[in-house]
Amino acid sequence: MPRDIPVGNGSLLVCFDREYAIRDLYFPHVGQENHMGGRRSRLGLWVGGRFTWVGPGWEVELRYETDTLVTRVRLFHRELGILLVCRDAVDFHENIYLREITVENMLPEEREVRLFFVQDFSISGNSVGDTAAFDPESGGVVHYKGARYFLANAWVSGTVLPSTPWDRRRRQVGKGLGATPRTASSPETPSPRVRLIR
Numbered sequence: 001m002p003r004d005i006p007v008g009n010g011s012l013l014v015c016f017d018r019e020y021a022i023r024d025l026y027f028p029h030v031g032q033e034n035h036m037g038g039r040r041s042r043l044g045l046w047v048g049g050r051f052t053w054v055g056p057g058w059e060v061e062l063r064y065e066t067d068t069l070v071t072r073v074r075l076f077h078r079e080l081g082i083l084l085v086c087r088d089a090v091d092f093h094e095n096i097y098l099r100e101i102t103v104e105n106m107l108p109e110e111r112e113v114r115l116f117f118v119q120d121f122s123i124s125g126n127s128v129g130d131t132a133a134f135d136p137e138s139g140g141v142v143h144y145k146g147a148r149y150f151l152a153n154a155w156v157s158g159t160v161l162p163s164t165p166w167d168r169r170r171r172q173v174g175k176g177l178g179a180t181p182r183t184a185s186s187p188e189t190p191s192p193r194v195r196l197i198r
Contacts, residue, residue, distance in 0.1 A: 037122035044116035
């Protein structure tokens with residue numbers, strides 16, 4: 001199936017669908033070893049006690065920065081008054097995928113926003129034996145099977161997210177788990193938090 005706005009470097013290729021979910025992740029060769037297998041790794045947002053996945057209800061504009069292989073994705077939720085501007089790239093020399101998200105509050109009041117990132121890998125082309133573990137050194141989650149390892153992590157304003165023992169217990173890792181609408185709507189659910197002031 002064709003994918004929108006792919007980014008890659010010749011050995012790592014990341015492909016998105018039209019709702020900005022990662023659907024394909026090829027490594028170590030473009031076209032071989034799809035570690036997503038069409039599954040959806042997606043982005044969710046909690047604001048004002050409401051949770052939504054990016055998808056239906058969002059205005060999605062998928063583009064590239066001029067003359068680059070860096071994406072410029074605008075995600076606008078009119079009802080929530082939130083604009084996300086996302087930039088995705090794969091490093092030219094290293095097999096590293098990066099995403100930068102700028103959150104803009106379109107309403108006049110101060111609000112807290114939480115972002116949720118869910119990875120649903122199918123490492124080496126199937127999900128049997130996929131494992132994930134918290135890495136205390138990086139503060140991220142390592143997904144692995146056999147010789148393939150993928151580190152997922154997040155930073156807010158240049159600092160690694162806190163990794164307290166409480167934070168680690170609250171992380172849900174595994175197939176079909178992660179931030180669900182039920183857990184995401186809870187104020188106790190840890191996630192990247194951004195305080196928005198307009």
